[in-house]
Amino acid sequence: MRYPDGFEFELLHTDGQARLGRLTTPHAKIDTPVFMPVGTQGTVKTLAADDLETMDARIFLVNTYHLYLRPGVDIVEKMGRVHGFTSWPRAILSDSGGYQVFSHLGRNKITDEGVRFQSHFDGSYHDFTPEGVIEIQRRLGPDIIMSFDECVPYPTTPEKAKIGVERTTAWAKRGVKQFEKLEADGSYPSQLLHGIIQGSVYGDLRRMSTEKLLELDFPGYSIGGLSVGEPKELMTEMLEVTLPLLPTDKQRYLMGVGYPEDILMAVERGIDMFDCVLPTRNARTGLVFTATGPYNFRNAVAAEDDRPLDPDCDCYVCRRYSRAYLRHLYSVSEITAHRLASFHSVNFFIRMMRDIRAAIKENRFIAFKDQFLSKYCENRACSRE
Amino acid sequence: MRYPDGFEFELLHTDGQARLGRLTTPHAKIDTPVFMPVGTQGTVKTLAADDLETMDARIFLVNTYHLYLRPGVDIVEKMGRVHGFTSWPRAILSDSGGYQVFSHLGRNKITDEGVRFQSHFDGSYHDFTPEGVIEIQRRLGPDIIMSFDECVPYPTTPEKAKIGVERTTAWAKRGVKQFEKLEADGSYPSQLLHGIIQGSVYGDLRRMSTEKLLELDFPGYSIGGLSVGEPKELMTEMLEVTLPLLPTDKQRYLMGVGYPEDILMAVERGIDMFDCVLPTRNARTGLVFTATGPYNFRNAVAAEDDRPLDPDCDCYVCRRYSRAYLRHLYSVSEITAHRLASFHSVNFFIRMMRDIRAAIKENRFIAFKDQFLSKYCENRACSRE
Numbered sequence: 001m002r003y004p005d006g007f008e009f010e011l012l013h014t015d016g017q018a019r020l021g022r023l024t025t026p027h028a029k030i031d032t033p034v035f036m037p038v039g040t041q042g043t044v045k046t047l048a049a050d051d052l053e054t055m056d057a058r059i060f061l062v063n064t065y066h067l068y069l070r071p072g073v074d075i076v077e078k079m080g081r082v083h084g085f086t087s088w089p090r091a092i093l094s095d096s097g098g099y100q101v102f103s104h105l106g107r108n109k110i111t112d113e114g115v116r117f118q119s120h121f122d123g124s125y126h127d128f129t130p131e132g133v134i135e136i137q138r139r140l141g142p143d144i145i146m147s148f149d150e151c152v153p154y155p156t157t158p159e160k161a162k163i164g165v166e167r168t169t170a171w172a173k174r175g176v177k178q179f180e181k182l183e184a185d186g187s188y189p190s191q192l193l194h195g196i197i198q199g200s201v202y203g204d205l206r207r208m209s210t211e212k213l214l215e216l217d218f219p220g221y222s223i224g225g226l227s228v229g230e231p232k233e234l235m236t237e238m239l240e241v242t243l244p245l246l247p248t249d250k251q252r253y254l255m256g257v258g259y260p261e262d263i264l265m266a267v268e269r270g271i272d273m274f275d276c277v278l279p280t281r282n283a284r285t286g287l288v289f290t291a292t293g294p295y296n297f298r299n300a301v302a303a304e305d306d307r308p309l310d311p312d313c314d315c316y317v318c319r320r321y322s323r324a325y326l327r328h329l330y331s332v333s334e335i336t337a338h339r340l341a342s343f344h345s346v347n348f349f350i351r352m353m354r355d356i357r358a359a360i361k362e363n364r365f366i367a368f369k370d371q372f373l374s375k376y377c378e379n380r381a382c383s384r385e
Numbered sequence: 386m387r388y389p390d391g392f393e394f395e396l397l398h399t400d401g402q403a404r405l406g407r408l409t410t411p412h413a414k415i416d417t418p419v420f421m422p423v424g425t426q427g428t429v430k431t432l433a434a435d436d437l438e439t440m441d442a443r444i445f446l447v448n449t450y451h452l453y454l455r456p457g458v459d460i461v462e463k464m465g466r467v468h469g470f471t472s473w474p475r476a477i478l479s480d481s482g483g484y485q486v487f488s489h490l491g492r493n494k495i496t497d498e499g500v501r502f503q504s505h506f507d508g509s510y511h512d513f514t515p516e517g518v519i520e521i522q523r524r525l526g527p528d529i530i531m532s533f534d535e536c537v538p539y540p541t542t543p544e545k546a547k548i549g550v551e552r553t554t555a556w557a558k559r560g561v562k563q564f565e566k567l568e569a570d571g572s573y574p575s576q577l578l579h580g581i582i583q584g585s586v587y588g589d590l591r592r593m594s595t596e597k598l599l600e601l602d603f604p605g606y607s608i609g610g611l612s613v614g615e616p617k618e619l620m621t622e623m624l625e626v627t628l629p630l631l632p633t634d635k636q637r638y639l640m641g642v643g644y645p646e647d648i649l650m651a652v653e654r655g656i657d658m659f660d661c662v663l664p665t666r667n668a669r670t671g672l673v674f675t676a677t678g679p680y681n682f683r684n685a686v687a688a689e690d691d692r693p694l695d696p697d698c699d700c701y702v703c704r705r706y707s708r709a710y711l712r713h714l715y716s717v718s719e720i721t722a723h724r725l726a727s728f729h730s731v732n733f734f735i736r737m738m739r740d741i742r743a744a745i746k747e748n749r750f751i752a753f754k755d756q757f758l759s760k761y762c763e764n765r766a767c768s769r770e
Contacts, residue, residue: 041717042710048721049705071688071713079691079709087705303456306464320434320472324464325427328456332426335720336433 001176003219005190007143009251013361017243017270020360023251025143026190027083028058028091032251032272033356035263035349036061036093038280041070042086044346045280046339049088054316055347058090061275064137064146065097069119069126073139081141081189093275095255096133096146096196099224102153110150112167130171131178138179138188146222147175149196154229161200164225168198169212176216194253196224201234203241210245221246222253223271227262236265243270260289260352261382264369267356274353279345284338286330289348293379297341302327315347386561388604390575392528394636398746402628402655405745408636410528411575412468413443413476417636417657418741420648420734421446421478423665426455427471429731430665431724434473439701440732443475446660449522449531450482453511454504458524466526466574478660480640481518481531481581484609487538495535497552515556516563523564523573531607532560534581539614546585549610553583554597561601579638581609586619588626595630606631607638608656612647621650628655645674645737646767649754652741659738664730669723671715674733678764682726687712700732 006026013020021032037044037052040063044052052060067076079085082092101108101117108117114129130148137145148171152164172195179193195213199205213221223242226235239254246252253273254266263274279289286298290310296302297309308318309326317340329337352372359368373382391411398405406417422429422437425448429437437445452461464470467477486493486502493502499514515533522530533556537549557580564578580603584590598606608627611620624639631637638658639651648659664674671683675695681687682694693703694711702725714722737757744753758767 041714041719043714043719043721046720046724048725050701066717070717071709075689075709075713078689079707084691085707085710085713087707087710304460304463306469316435322464322470322472324456324460325470325472328460328470329426329428332451332455334426334428335431335723336428338720339431339724340433 001180001193001217001219004192007190007192007219009220009249011248015360015363015365016268018267018356018360018365019248019270019272020357021251021272023272025059025091025192027089027143030058030091031357033263033267033353033360034059034273035353036273036275037346037349038275038277039086040277041066042082044342046284046335046342047280047346049086051343052088052346055343055350057346057350059093059143060088061093061095062086062140062142063097063100064094064133064140065100067094067140068097068136069121073136077139077141081139083141091144092142093144094137094140094142094146096137096148097128098133098146098149098196099151099256101128102151112170114148114171130174134175134178134193135182138182138191141189142191144192144194144220147172147193147195147218149198149224151225151228152198152200154200154225156200158202158205161198161202161205165199165205165209165212168196168209172196172213172216176218192219194218194220194222196222196255197242198225199238200225201230201238203237206238206241207245210242214245214247218250220251220253222255224255226254227257232262232265235262236269239266239269239271246270260349260376261373263352264356264372267360268365268369276349279349280342283341283345286337286341288341288345291375293376293382297323297326298330299327309341309344310348313344313348313351315344315351317341317344317347386565386578386602386604389577392575392577392604394605394634396633400745400748400750401653403652403741403745403750404655404657405742406636406657408657410444410476410577412474412528415443415476416742418648418652418738418745419444419658420738421658421660422731422734423660423662424471425662426451427467429727431669431720431727432665432731434471436728437473437731440728440735442731442735444478444528445473446478446480447471447525447527448482448485449479449518449525450485452479452525453482453521454506458521462524462526466524468526476529477527478529479522479525479527479531481522481533482513483518483531483534483581484536484641486513487536497555499533515559519560519563519578520567523567523576526574527576529577529579529605532557532578532580532603534583534609536610536613537583537585539585539610541585543587543590546583546587546590549585550583550590550594550597553581553594557581557598557601561603577604579603579605579607581607581640582627583610584623585610586615586623588622591623591626592630595627599630599632603635605636605638607640609640611639612642617647617650620647621654624651624654624656631655645734645761646758648734648737649741649757652745653750653754661734664734665727668726668730671722671726673726674730676760678761678767682708682711683715684712694726694729695733698729698733698736700729700736702726702729702732
């Protein structure tokens with residue numbers, strides 16, 4: 001594929017396999033490794049665009065499946081595509097919807113042609129095809145879009161995983177064709193299309209999936225189908241199989257990952273981009289990420305604790321509010337508790353990535369990782385320690 | 386009563402009966418007439434302290450009844466009283482809890498001694514006495530606190546309203562005594578105590594209530610028991626009976642009011658302070674205040690409307706977001722919709738008060754009021770037009 005206008009990925013420095021890079025899109029310069037907050041329905045839950053700007057987030061993720069169902073592609077397109085609609089001037093990435101249509105199993109019918117699924121809102125029937133999903137994403141207009149893939153659930157058999165890889169490969173080809181056809185049309189913004197590598201937890205299938213996608217020469221690669229319940233060792237193993245095959249001059253995105261310890265593991269092996277709902281989803285249950293590990297501010301002991309959520313954090317929430325106040329807000333069902341906790345935790349991930357980049361630049365990534373984990377895991381067992 | 390240290394009310398200018406003033410507390414200088422956002426449980430619902438600062442709110446209101454039940458007075462006191470607990474460095478006013486304990490009728494037993502009520506959280510029994518309510522508020526520590534009053538529901542009989550006035554008078558006396566006793570103790574922050582005028586919709590009872598409270602020489606007066614369902618004409622009439630009796634050099638607070646048209650009516654008659662849950666409560670149902678009247682962004686026509694909530698507004702929400710986006714967020718249950726709408730509407734009231742003050746200063750309040758209402762009511766009948 002032709003590398004799209006207005007985009008660039010520069011590999012600036014490596015420290016072992018860990019990579020410091022810069023991904024430029026028409027809307028932002030994104031330093032990598034980067035954590036992308038998830039804004040499934042066009043907003044990072046409980047936060048607003050200025051909150052993300054305060055954290056210096058340069059990119060966030062929207063979900064094709066959700067925006068397609070509500071408010072619908074017509075409305076988003078008419079309101080200035082995703083950037084205009086969400087009033088977010090920086091970069092946006094959309095996932096293909098593959099993960100969503102496959103994670104509502106039973107309601108869906110998968111064929112080589114595509115997927116027929118039922119809306120989780122109103123039960124109406126819809127078809128996602130590799131061509132359709134590309135067209136939807138071209139119309140929605142994010143900077144970076146994804147091929148339609150079959151995300152096989154875990155656990156699965158090698159046979160089913162192989163069918164998934166073959167379908168993902170065939171769909172990637174059809175997606176590229178559709179992408180280039182619409183490109184010729186000239187009426188869509190410049191966008192960068194990622195291929196998505198599948199293969200479940202089988203090294204040979206991951207290798208096959210990677211090699212097939214490489215033939216299509218995508219300007220960027222995503223690794224999908226991990227962090228879906230498999231043991232962490234298998235996730236590590238799949239990255240170790242896949243990453244050496246990928247070109248060094250293109251960005252690599254590990255989809256849906258993850259915990260801080262997973263991110264460190266993956267950065268060490270050469271991943272550039274991450275996204276995860278954990279910081280916001282957990283925050284809404286009272287669980288936030290801190291330098292010394294997860295912390296639940298709903299605990300009774302927080303009631304008279306005047307310390308910030310994370311004494312090591314300088315975010316606006318930690319500078320201003322106590323655990324006692326946040327616990328109170330949560331106890332009395334004030335949604336401000338959800339927002340403040342989400343702000344802190346998303347900022348935690350964004351700051352961690354900034355620290356990771358600084359460490360790579362100074363060739364001290366491993367030392368940083370060890371130091372981070374030794375503090376992060378001091379209060380409990382940590383799978384990545 | 387002695388006027389408390391660190392407090393001052395200056396009457397700067399009058400335009401007819403409308404008053405421009407400045408209320409100084411140890412935490413803020415508050416230009417009056419002022420609208421105080423309501424933060425019942427220690428936060429203005431969906432907003433955070435920095436949101437209020439962005440709007441230049443100088444004071445907000447907390448609820449004695451709610452904070453007493455959760456998190457409890459001990460915790461608030463230990464966490465630096467209400468200012469420390471909520472991390473709000475400017476002024477805070479607390480209501481006495483009278484309205485709350487009387488609005489949960491059937492669960493409460495009222496005697497001359499006080500009220501025994503059941504918590505709406507867990508059904509536990511509690512007693513509020515005039516002395517106890519003062520002590521709770523001294524410990525909570527807001528700048529301005531309220532006497533315990535009997536807020537008679539509407540409609541009621543003159544007999545019951547008279548008992549309410551007599552009780553409120555007796556309780557005010559007991560409250561003052563307790564306040565001064567605790568003042569002598571020296572361990573509480575300097576606070577300003579308001580007496581609350583009752584009397585339902587009966588002019589002679591309002592007059593009686595006012596005269597009795599004047600004997601106690603409060604440093605400020607609240608008018609309670611209005612905006613509880615009575616016809617608007619009666620609210621106006623009660624203000625016209627009461628306000629001429631009050632000293633001009635002390636601030637007057639009309640509790641729980643109200644709609645923009647009510648605020649204009651009351652400013653015209655000499656009220657200095659207002660509070661109301663309307664901007665936040667309505668916003669959470671999709672209804673916001675705009676220069677041309679209430680606007681519901683849940684309406685289907687909003688789906689493709691790229692205008693801001695209020696084209697005449699320069700708040701951060703109106704500068705950044707479209708009706709289409711807010712409608713979408715609301716439709717898909719993103720609480721960010723509640724926050725952004727609440728921000729706009731609270732800011733609407735604060736800006737309206739700023740405009741009112743400018744108009745009074747320039748002796749054009751009546752012209753301002755007429756102009757405001759003619760635009761505000763252009764799309765529908767307006768009771769105050």
